[in-house]
Amino acid sequence: MTSVDVAREAGVSQSAVSRAFTRGGRVSAATRHRVMETAERLGYLPNAIARSLATQRSGIVALIVGELHNPFYPQALSQFAQALAARGKSALLLTHDPERDIQDTLNSARAYQIEAAIVFPTRLNSAPPSLGDVSQGGIPVLLFNRHLPSDELLSVTCDNVAGGRLAATVLLRAGTRRPVFIGGDPETSTHQDRLAGFTARLAEAGLTPLAAPASAFRYDWGVQATLEMHAHGLEPDAIFGANDIIAIGALDALRQLGRRVPQEVSVIGFDDILESDWLAYRLTTIRQPLSAMIEDALRVLDDPQPSGGPRLHPGELVWRGSVGGNFSGNVRGDIRHAGGAPAPEAR
Amino acid sequence: MTSVDVAREAGVSQSAVSRAFTRGGRVSAATRHRVMETAERLGYLPNAIARSLATQRSGIVALIVGELHNPFYPQALSQFAQALAARGKSALLLTHDPERDIQDTLNSARAYQIEAAIVFPTRLNSAPPSLGDVSQGGIPVLLFNRHLPSDELLSVTCDNVAGGRLAATVLLRAGTRRPVFIGGDPETSTHQDRLAGFTARLAEAGLTPLAAPASAFRYDWGVQATLEMHAHGLEPDAIFGANDIIAIGALDALRQLGRRVPQEVSVIGFDDILESDWLAYRLTTIRQPLSAMIEDALRVLDDPQPSGGPRLHPGELVWRGSVGGNFSGNVRGDIRHAGGAPAPEAR
DNA sequence: CTGAAAGCGCTTACAG
DNA sequence: CTGAAAGCGCTTACAG
Numbered sequence A, B: 001m002t003s004v005d006v007a008r009e010a011g012v013s014q015s016a017v018s019r020a021f022t023r024g025g026r027v028s029a030a031t032r033h034r035v036m037e038t039a040e041r042l043g044y045l046p047n048a049i050a051r052s053l054a055t056q057r058s059g060i061v062a063l064i065v066g067e068l069h070n071p072f073y074p075q076a077l078s079q080f081a082q083a084l085a086a087r088g089k090s091a092l093l094l095t096h097d098p099e100r101d102i103q104d105t106l107n108s109a110r111a112y113q114i115e116a117a118i119v120f121p122t123r124l125n126s127a128p129p130s131l132g133d134v135s136q137g138g139i140p141v142l143l144f145n146r147h148l149p150s151d152e153l154l155s156v157t158c159d160n161v162a163g164g165r166l167a168a169t170v171l172l173r174a175g176t177r178r179p180v181f182i183g184g185d186p187e188t189s190t191h192q193d194r195l196a197g198f199t200a201r202l203a204e205a206g207l208t209p210l211a212a213p214a215s216a217f218r219y220d221w222g223v224q225a226t227l228e229m230h231a232h233g234l235e236p237d238a239i240f241g242a243n244d245i246i247a248i249g250a251l252d253a254l255r256q257l258g259r260r261v262p263q264e265v266s267v268i269g270f271d272d273i274l275e276s277d278w279l280a281y282r283l284t285t286i287r288q289p290l291s292a293m294i295e296d297a298l299r300v301l302d303d304p305q306p307s308g309g310p311r312l313h314p315g316e317l318v319w320r321g322s323v324g325g326n327f328s329g330n331v332r333g334d335i336r337h338a339g340g341a342p343a344p345e346a347r
Numbered sequence C, D: 001c002t003g004a005a006a007g008c009g010c011t012t013a014c015a016g
Helices: A003-010 A014-021 A029-042 A048-055 A072-086 A102-110 A129-137 A160-173 A189-204 A219-231 A244-257 A290-302 B003-010 B014-021 B029-042 B048-055 B072-086 B102-110 B129-137 B160-173 B189-204 B219-231 B244-257 B290-302
Strands: A060-065 A090-095 A116-120 A141-144 A154-158 A179-182 A238-241 A266-271 A284-287 A310-313 A316-319 A335-337 B060-065 B090-095 B116-120 B141-144 B154-158 B179-182 B238-241 B266-271 B284-287 B311-313 B316-319 B335-337
Touching (some): A003 A014, A003 A029, A014 A029, A048 B048, A060 A072, A060 A102, A072 A116, A072 A290, A072 B072, A072 B090, A090 A102, A090 B072, A102 A116, A116 A290, A141 A290, A154 A160, A154 A290, A160 A189, A160 A238, A160 A266, A179 A189, A179 A219, A179 A244, A219 A244, A238 A244, A290 A310, B003 B014, B014 B029, B060 B072, B060 B102, B072 B090, B072 B116, B090 B102, B102 B116, B116 B290, B141 B290, B154 B290, B160 B189, B160 B238, B160 B266, B179 B189, B179 B219, B179 B244, B219 B244, B238 B244, B290 B311
Parallel strands (some): A060 A090, A060 A116, A116 A141, A141 A154, A154 A310, A179 A238, A238 A266, A316 A335, B060 B090, B060 B116, B116 B141, B154 B311, B238 B266, B266 B284, B316 B335
C-alpha cells in the first residue's frame, strides 16, 4: 500500500498524494480531501523511512542509556520520549553496555541518520577516550546529567556545586558538627561537583567532612558505606548521600543500627526520585529540575550552538523531615517546602 | 559520505561497497578489504534508512510504554532494548498517552515500517476498542504483562492465576485466618487473574478474603487502602498486594499504624522489583521470570503464529521475611529461597 | 567475483 | 494547482 496505489484509486498523480500528506503542501482543498478519504479507506500511511531518505531528515533522536538501577533515569527517559513525541520526533532507544566502546553504540545510532543523540551516562566514566570525536558525523551529542572534565561535549546538568553547597547549608542549620559525604562513582562529575560544593560550604563554617567514601551510585553502597563507618567507630551526625538512592540506603542502614533520624542523624540526598517520598524514608533532598533540564536539552539540539561547557540548572531543596530543625524561612531563596505531610511520628 | 564516495575512492563499483558491508555478500577478500579500509578512512557508515527502504525490512521494533510509575516496567524495558540490540534490531521508544487512542501511537510506529510492536500496558484498560484491528497493517502486536479478555492479541504474561494461588498457599501456611487482597486497576487482567487464583485457593481452605478493594497499581494506593481498612476496623492478618509497589505501600502504612510484620501481619507482593529487596521492606513476593518472558516474546515475534491466547510463564516465590513462618520445604516445587540474609531483627 | 541498472516509496524543483 | 521526473542511498537480480 503506497502513495501510488492511493493516487491510482483517487485518480490523481502520486505527487498530489504526497502533497496532501505534507503540511503546507500546495494542493487544492478538493484533491486533498479526495486523497485523504481514499487513503483512509485503503488504510494508507506514508512511509516514514522513504520520507526520511527523500528529505534527508530522519526525525529520529537517539536516547542512549546504561543500566537503569537508578530510578532517576527511567523518569528522565520517559519524559524525554514524551517531549520528543510532542515535537513530532521519534526516539530510538539504545542501551549502552559499559563493557563496550560507546562509539559502537553511537555508530549504530548514526546509521539511522539520527538528528541528535542524548546520552544518559549511568555508567560512563568521566573521560571515555572515544567520546571526543563523536561528533565527527556532525550530529550533536548531548550528555544529560553529567559533563566531561574537558567540556568538549554539550551537556545539561543540575548545578551540582551549588546543590552541594545547599546540602551543606541545610545540614549546618540543623547543627551538624560531624558531617559525612557518601559518594557515588568518584569518576563522575556529579560526584565530584556535589562533593566540591559540599566541602567548600562546610569549610566556610570551619568544618571538614568526617569521611567521603566513594564507590557507585547504588542502594547497596549506601547501606554498606553507612554500616562500615559505624563499624569503624565513625558516628556522623549528618549524612549527605551523593544521590537519593545512596541516601535511602543510608537511611535503611541507620534504621538497622538503631540510630534515629533526624533526632540523632540528619540525612539529605540529591535527585528527588519517587521513592524519596515514600513513608519509610521521607527524604529531604535537592531536587533536579527535570522538566526544565529536558526542555533546555531539546532547545539546544534544535539550535546547535558552540559547546561552551555544561548548561547548569539550579537544584531546589525539598524539605521532608530526614533533617533536623526546620526551615520556615528560605535558604538563599531556593528552598521550598514539599507537600504538607509532616514526618511520621513513628520515625 | 555515501557508498558512491567510498566506491570512487576505492576504485570499485558501488555494488562492491554494498556487498562488502552485507554479511554473506559475494565479494573477494581483497575488494572487501580495500572497501573496508577506505570506508574506515572516510568515516563511512552504511545508511540504515536507505537499506531499510531497499530491503523492505526496517529492523525496528516499537516499544510502547505508558507512565513509568511502576519500576517493573523500566526494568523490562531496559532488558528488551538489550535483547533487541543483541539480535541486531533497533528499538523505537514510544510513550502512550492514556488520554489518546492507542491506535494513533501505533500508527506513528507503523510509519517507520516497524517489524513488530510490544505494548507495555501500564495504563491500558483491558479492552480498548481500537486494539482489535491493530494488526491490520500485518505487523504483529504483542502485549507484555497483560492480556485482553478476548485474547485476540498475542500476549506474554506471568501465570497470574497460579501466582495468586501460590500467594494464598504461602499465607495459609503462615496461618492466616483473615486475609485481604489489595487490588490494582480492576480492569486489568493482572488484577483479575491474581485475585481469581488467590480467591480460589483460599476457598479450598474454606476462607474468603476479608476485602478486595481496587484502584490502581500505585504506591499511594497501597498506603491508602491499608489505612482505610484499619480506619474501618478491618484488621487483616495477611495482605496480598496485587503487585510489589502496592505491597510496599501496605508495609509502610502498617509501620505507621504500629502493626508488626510479620508477627502480626504477613505481607506478600507480586513482581519482585528491585525495591522489594530493600532493608526497609524485605518483601516476600512472587517473582515474574522477566528474562524468560522477554525471550519468549522475541521468539514469538520472530516466528509469527496464530494468536491462541496468552503465553504463560510460571511465577516463583521469593522468600524474604514479610510473611510469618518459614519455608524450609518447597511449596509445589516452585518456591525458592532468595539470598541468604535473614529478615532483620529490627522489623 | 564484478559492474550497470532497476527499484524501494517518498519529496520537490521544474514546467505547464 | 497539477503532473512527470529526478533523486535520496541503498540492495539485488541480471549479465558478463
